[in-house]
Amino acid sequence: VSVHLPKGTRDFLPEAMRARHRIISQVQAVFDRFGFEPLETPAIERIETLAGKYGDETDKLMFRIHKRGADAQPGECDLALRYDLTVPLARVLAMNPDLPLPFKRWQIQPVWRAERPQRGRFREFWQCDVDIAGSRSSAADAECVAVADAALRAIGFHEYTIRINDRRILSDLARSAGAQSLEQELSVLIAIDKLDKVGVNAVQAEISGRGFDPNGLAPLWAALASQVEGEQALEALSPALSESGREGVATLKEVIRTAIAMGVDPARVRVDVSLARGADYYTGPVFEVAANDPSVGSVAGGGRYDGLVERLSGRDVPAVGLSLGLERLLVLLEGAGALSGIEAAPTVLVTVFDATTLAASSEVARRLREGGIATELYVGDGKLKAQFKLAARRGHRWLAIIGPDEVAAGTVTLKNQRTWENVSVPVEQVVGIVAALDPGTGVR
Amino acid sequence: VSVHLPKGTRDFLPEAMRARHRIISQVQAVFDRFGFEPLETPAIERIETLAGKYGDETDKLMFRIHKRGADAQPGECDLALRYDLTVPLARVLAMNPDLPLPFKRWQIQPVWRAERPQRGRFREFWQCDVDIAGSRSSAADAECVAVADAALRAIGFHEYTIRINDRRILSDLARSAGAQSLEQELSVLIAIDKLDKVGVNAVQAEISGRGFDPNGLAPLWAALASQVEGEQALEALSPALSESGREGVATLKEVIRTAIAMGVDPARVRVDVSLARGADYYTGPVFEVAANDPSVGSVAGGGRYDGLVERLSGRDVPAVGLSLGLERLLVLLEGAGALSGIEAAPTVLVTVFDATTLAASSEVARRLREGGIATELYVGDGKLKAQFKLAARRGHRWLAIIGPDEVAAGTVTLKNQRTWENVSVPVEQVVGIVAALDPGTGVR
Numbered sequence: 001v002s003v004h005l006p007k008g009t010r011d012f013l014p015e016a017m018r019a020r021h022r023i024i025s026q027v028q029a030v031f032d033r034f035g036f037e038p039l040e041t042p043a044i045e046r047i048e049t050l051a052g053k054y055g056d057e058t059d060k061l062m063f064r065i066h067k068r069g070a071d072a073q074p075g076e077c078d079l080a081l082r083y084d085l086t087v088p089l090a091r092v093l094a095m096n097p098d099l100p101l102p103f104k105r106w107q108i109q110p111v112w113r114a115e116r117p118q119r120g121r122f123r124e125f126w127q128c129d130v131d132i133a134g135s136r137s138s139a140a141d142a143e144c145v146a147v148a149d150a151a152l153r154a155i156g157f158h159e160y161t162i163r164i165n166d167r168r169i170l171s172d173l174a175r176s177a178g179a180q181s182l183e184q185e186l187s188v189l190i191a192i193d194k195l196d197k198v199g200v201n202a203v204q205a206e207i208s209g210r211g212f213d214p215n216g217l218a219p220l221w222a223a224l225a226s227q228v229e230g231e232q233a234l235e236a237l238s239p240a241l242s243e244s245g246r247e248g249v250a251t252l253k254e255v256i257r258t259a260i261a262m263g264v265d266p267a268r269v270r271v272d273v274s275l276a277r278g279a280d281y282y283t284g285p286v287f288e289v290a291a292n293d294p295s296v297g298s299v300a301g302g303g304r305y306d307g308l309v310e311r312l313s314g315r316d317v318p319a320v321g322l323s324l325g326l327e328r329l330l331v332l333l334e335g336a337g338a339l340s341g342i343e344a345a346p347t348v349l350v351t352v353f354d355a356t357t358l359a360a361s362s363e364v365a366r367r368l369r370e371g372g373i374a375t376e377l378y379v380g381d382g383k384l385k386a387q388f389k390l391a392a393r394r395g396h397r398w399l400a401i402i403g404p405d406e407v408a409a410g411t412v413t414l415k416n417q418r419t420w421e422n423v424s425v426p427v428e429q430v431v432g433i434v435a436a437l438d439p440g441t442g443v444r
Numbered sequence: 445v446s447v448h449l450p451k452g453t454r455d456f457l458p459e460a461m462r463a464r465h466r467i468i469s470q471v472q473a474v475f476d477r478f479g480f481e482p483l484e485t486p487a488i489e490r491i492e493t494l495a496g497k498y499g500d501e502t503d504k505l506m507f508r509i510h511k512r513g514a515d516a517q518p519g520e521c522d523l524a525l526r527y528d529l530t531v532p533l534a535r536v537l538a539m540n541p542d543l544p545l546p547f548k549r550w551q552i553q554p555v556w557r558a559e560r561p562q563r564g565r566f567r568e569f570w571q572c573d574v575d576i577a578g579s580r581s582s583a584a585d586a587e588c589v590a591v592a593d594a595a596l597r598a599i600g601f602h603e604y605t606i607r608i609n610d611r612r613i614l615s616d617l618a619r620s621a622g623a624q625s626l627e628q629e630l631s632v633l634i635a636i637d638k639l640d641k642v643g644v645n646a647v648q649a650e651i652s653g654r655g656f657d658p659n660g661l662a663p664l665w666a667a668l669a670s671q672v673e674g675e676q677a678l679e680a681l682s683p684a685l686s687e688s689g690r691e692g693v694a695t696l697k698e699v700i701r702t703a704i705a706m707g708v709d710p711a712r713v714r715v716d717v718s719l720a721r722g723a724d725y726y727t728g729p730v731f732e733v734a735a736n737d738p739s740v741g742s743v744a745g746g747g748r749y750d751g752l753v754e755r756l757s758g759r760d761v762p763a764v765g766l767s768l769g770l771e772r773l774l775v776l777l778e779g780a781g782a783l784s785g786i787e788a789a790p791t792v793l794v795t796v797f798d799a800t801t802l803a804a805s806s807e808v809a810r811r812l813r814e815g816g817i818a819t820e821l822y823v824g825d826g827k828l829k830a831q832f833k834l835a836a837r838r839g840h841r842w843l844a845i846i847g848p849d850e851v852a853a854g855t856v857t858l859k860n861q862r863t864w865e866n867v868s869v870p871v872e873q874v875v876g877i878v879a880a881l882d883p884g885t886g887v888r
Contacts, residue, residue, distance in 0.1 A: 014481035035820030037458035075518030261806035362705035376479030379583040
């Protein structure tokens with residue numbers, strides 16, 4: 001019998017599950033409050049839906065599913081596990097032309113990528129996306145930023161900066177450097193995207209090496225050298241921009257102003273005119289939420305992708321979205337001890353003395369559960385000693401002990417597992433007394 | 445571009461998602477209260493883990509995943525989508541020998557089966573399982589029954605009967621009919637399992653046809669003919685049983701007594717000495733929760749399977765479990781209108797007059813959201829008329845209208861979408877007034 005997990009996958013045992021549930025439900029509550037609506041799509045999609053949407057290299061990383069049935073040729077695959085949540089969204093938009101627009105949805109589901117497993121990277125991992133489809137307004141971009149900001153604060157993560165730029169600004173400068181097609185623009189942008197890691201000189205060298213003129217980007221180098229920030233940097237760049245770039249500048253200012261009105265702390269927002277973001281489909285504002293600890297890197301990112309839905313689905317729907325790095329955030333919060341307060345076990349363990357007292361113990365468990373108190377009834381084969389050991393190991397806060405004496409008297413002995421104090425209480429009052437002694441039950 | 449779903453799969457659009465979320469969270473709350481712990485396992489398992497565990501026919505229904513990489517042979521599959529939640533549980537038990545026993549887990553995740561799609565049956569569907577591993581006590585069996593009963597009541601489904609039997613009773617009678625191996629016993633049980641559908645005469649004929657003597661089951665036919673019910677039927681059968689069968693009778697009585705002490709209504713529990721349940725791995729008590737409407741059939745089922753975990757994982761762990769028919773229950777509840785009260789849209793739609801008032805509208809949205817009121821800010825490209833249309837279509841209960849007059853006065857015009865009444869309120873008081881006018885917000 002094989003008792004291994006597939007490479008790059010994980011079981012989530014109860015403790016991990018409780019932490020994930022808490023974080024995910026906090027994030028969902030924020031999404032709901034912002035008026036985003038839940039969507040789920042199947043894990044499997046048709047190969048035709050997925051293939052060719054991400055590039056050849058990525059197609060190789062898909063988990064492809066062999067066709068079933070007697071007529072399937074060896075190696076014939078008709079389905080694959082979804083690779084992200086964006087292509088499925090585009091498919092949903094194409095298949096549901098009656099959905100009222102703008103359609104704001106959140107989606108938290110696993111995706112599968114056969115990448116080489118490494119520390120903190122998995123082949124099955126959860127994506128957590130918000131997208132707004134069907135609006136060209138900068139209010140939609142701002143709302144994606146604001147909802148991500150509110151979600152991060154809701155889960156207790158506060159050490160971050162929101163970097164923001166508009167793809168049209170860098171594209172404009174790339175054209176001044178000699179780029180003549182979208183492909184060439186992207187080639188320059190990919191070089192600029194490495195600025196944080198390799199510095200200005202190396203980026204300029206790479207741009208030259210790719211056959212473009214780094215002097216065309218002089219306003220960018222000047223802005224970076226003078227360390228002007230935010231809207232000042234935009235002002236410094238504006239004279240060098242064409243109409244498209246100036247539209248980018250104007251949009252960016254609107255997005256920031258609106259996001260702040262929506263509740264984003266202005267101190268967290270930083271215009272970063274060198275922010276390119278890798279993906280080739282962005283057409284307007286782009287965002288990246290960076291942890292202030294540089295070793296952590298990005299915890300969320302996104303942008304506007306007005307052409308992508310049409311390319312994926314044939315239906316022209318402008319869209320903007322943002323993806324929270326849920327897996328990374330869970331690791332960060334765990335490392336910061338933020339997930340340690342989560343209740344590890346039901347509040348009470350009701351012990352079972354022997355078969356003759358089982359019904360009495362069961363009734364006490366029933367009363368506690370109906371009173372809203374999470375209760376474990378011991379249903380194992382062990383004696384009292386084994387039950388006490390289990391309670392110590394699992395961390396129940398109370399033992400409810402019912403032996404023959406208690407059955408005769410109609411009482412329960414409640415034992416506080418921290419103080420080891422005992423109190424004998426009538427069965428009818430057990431819920432009220434546990435709730436009174438232990439405010440952590442949340443029962444009033 | 446392919447815009448089809450794979451056969452037998454579904455998208456869950458927002459309305460369906462909200463109904464599923466509500467039902468699933470109600471069920472989870474009951475599981476938690478009973479001390480069951482959450483577990484999730486990967487969608488993909490190694491072929492070796494799954495193959496040969498369910499029989500040849502079932503192996504053909506698995507979605508097998510083609511091996512990645514240049515060295516994969518055409519048709520070479522190394523992984524498959526999980527087929528149920530029981531084999532993954534057995535793998536988890538085998539891989540985690542330190543888990544304290546009894547281990548009580550709940551698991552609600554999709555499974556994949558390439559069955560011919562038909563009405564109400566899907567190739568991707570959710571299973572909802574509770575299992576208790578590591579206990580031979582009848583308290584564990586009773587707790588599975590009690591938690592299923594409590595979960596059904598929590599989701600508002602009340603029209604059901606819990607049928608219960610012990611596999612050892614029928615096995616005993618099957619031996620009297622001439623069965624000499626487990627396989628032959630199962631052959632007789634499969635015939636008996638059809639009793640509800642085909643009647644006693646047809647079952648007897650099938651038993652004869654399979655080469656066994658239906659007269660060996662005379663006590664069963666007598667019990668069925670006399671229509672004695674419950675424990676009386678057990679008494680009637682007992683004289684005909686060997687020690688194993690009598691153990692079954694004793695266990696069954698204990699399970700019923702304990703389940704009732706745990707809160708199950710005695711009127712719902714019915715001993716059914718003809719209940720066999722199909723699966724070949726049951727070794728003790730078996731249960732089936734049947735909707736009182738016979739056209740609906742079973743909504744939950746399970747039983748004790750003491751040998752299965754060892755067969756699947758090599759680790760000998762007795763276990764009992766129960767599966768709620770979540771998909772069927774959702775259809776039933778929807779049909780009964782029980783899911784119609786679920787909020788279809790955020791409470792308030794904040795309108796946007798034009799670009800000059802966007803910041804003011806955004807601030808009102810921020811106040812409402814921070815006050816805990818689910819709020820849609822209009823982020824589309826349409827004029828006020830389009831916004832009103834959207835609100836009518838989506839069903840927001842309130843419009844918060846902010847035009848230039850309101851901006852100048854520092855007010856919001858709140859419009860009740862049901863009564864069409866307007867009220868002008870200061871921006872600072874918008875949360876309190878919406879909460880006071882609309883108790884449905886839940887804000888106090």
